[in-house]
Amino acid sequence: MSAPLLIANRGEIALRIIRTATELGMTTVAVYAEYDAGSPHVHAADEAIGLPGAGPAAYLDQHAVLAAADKSGAGLIHPGYGFLSENAEFAHACAAAGRTFVGPDATVLELVGNKSSARAAAVAAGVPVLPATEGPSSVADIGAFFAAHGGAVMIKALAGGGGRGMRKVTDAEQIEAAYRQCAAEAQRGFGDPALFAEAVLGAARHVEVQVVAAPAGHQTHALALGDRDCSLQRRHQKLIEVAPAQGLPDALRRNLHQAAARLCARVALRGLATVEFLLSGEQFVFLEVNPRIQVEHTVTEETTGIDLVAVQLAIAGGAPFYELGLPAGIA
Numbered sequence: 001m002s003a004p005l006l007i008a009n010r011g012e013i014a015l016r017i018i019r020t021a022t023e024l025g026m027t028t029v030a031v032y033a034e035y036d037a038g039s040p041h042v043h044a045a046d047e048a049i050g051l052p053g054a055g056p057a058a059y060l061d062q063h064a065v066l067a068a069a070d071k072s073g074a075g076l077i078h079p080g081y082g083f084l085s086e087n088a089e090f091a092h093a094c095a096a097a098g099r100t101f102v103g104p105d106a107t108v109l110e111l112v113g114n115k116s117s118a119r120a121a122a123v124a125a126g127v128p129v130l131p132a133t134e135g136p137s138s139v140a141d142i143g144a145f146f147a148a149h150g151g152a153v154m155i156k157a158l159a160g161g162g163g164r165g166m167r168k169v170t171d172a173e174q175i176e177a178a179y180r181q182c183a184a185e186a187q188r189g190f191g192d193p194a195l196f197a198e199a200v201l202g203a204a205r206h207v208e209v210q211v212v213a214a215p216a217g218h219q220t221h222a223l224a225l226g227d228r229d230c231s232l233q234r235r236h237q238k239l240i241e242v243a244p245a246q247g248l249p250d251a252l253r254r255n256l257h258q259a260a261a262r263l264c265a266r267v268a269l270r271g272l273a274t275v276e277f278l279l280s281g282e283q284f285v286f287l288e289v290n291p292r293i294q295v296e297h298t299v300t301e302e303t304t305g306i307d308l309v310a311v312q313l314a315i316a317g318g319a320p321f322y323e324l325g326l327p328a329g330i331a
Contacts, residue, residue, distance in 0.1 A: 002075070004027040004028065006031065007030055013081055020313070024310065051065070059083045086109055114159060115158050127286045128283075130198050130199045133145050135194075135196065143172060154198050157189070158192065161290060206238075209256055209259075210272070211260050212225055215320050216321040220270065221322075226243055228296060271291070272292065275290075
């Protein structure tokens with residue numbers, strides 16, 4: 001019998017992972033903060049272990065999650081999305097404790113989790129990017145960048161994602177206040193207040209490509225499984241996703257898929273990733289990589305018939321790319 005799977009999350013995504021794991025015959029372990037003791041995921045799992053503390057902080061407590069893995073004998077830890085899902089330190093701690101983190105390894109999370117190094121990786125992979133400041137940037141740095149590029153810039157958190165720590169600036173007088181707001185949001189959301197600024201691509205669509213990547217011999221093979229249009233947003237939060245993205249010329253869709261797969265293969269990513277782009281006419285530019293399962297993964301599952309959680313678990317269990325049973329596509 002394989003070692004149990006611990007789900008280091010709560011709510012919908014915990015239930016989603018438990019469902020697939022149960023279908024695969026795996027023993028599941030839930031964790032919960034005290035006020036989540038009555039939540040559905042706690043009762044759906046084969047075993048449930050309480051975490052010290054309350055609220056989100058309980059699920060961010062790496063030592064407590066690893067202690068729960070020790071107590072239950074869990075060999076795999078699935079972080080879901082949010083919380084510890086992109087935390088390189090936690091992925092490293094899992095490996096050091098002899099546990100398998102269901103996701104990319106710590107070095108890849110460090111690389112793509114920082115938007116400056118992710119942009120550099122995109123450039124190295126031949127993927128176009130927008131002009132931007134380099135690394136952690138000060139108010140003065142962003143002011144100089146705004147003066148050089150004019151029009152508008154987007155101030156962004158270097159770490160994290162999900163639309164937090166982000167403000168569009170159209171006037172130089174807005175920069176200082178927007179900077180303070182973004183830094184505070186980034187500190188609260190990601191524990192890192194570092195910011196940078198990027199040029200704005202006007203009248204753009206937001207399209208993301210779902211990628212699956214796994215070892216194939218001595219290399220990494222990455223497949224673009226499909227795309228989703230997530231242009232309809234409120235306060236940088238996606239409201240509606242449409243898959244496949246409508247009205248894309250075949251050549252543009254092919255180029256998007258090739259860019260996403262090439263980038264993920266080049267950084268040796270293992271597992272699931274979503275590569276996000278802005279599109280304007282026939283032009284596209286790289287935004288970021290989300291190296292985890294996303295909230296909207298079910299949209300791609302509906303259009304492809306692929307259980308993405310099952311794919312994650314197979315890769316974490318050591319399955320090479322060609323044993324994943326994926327459809328043909330751009331790789």
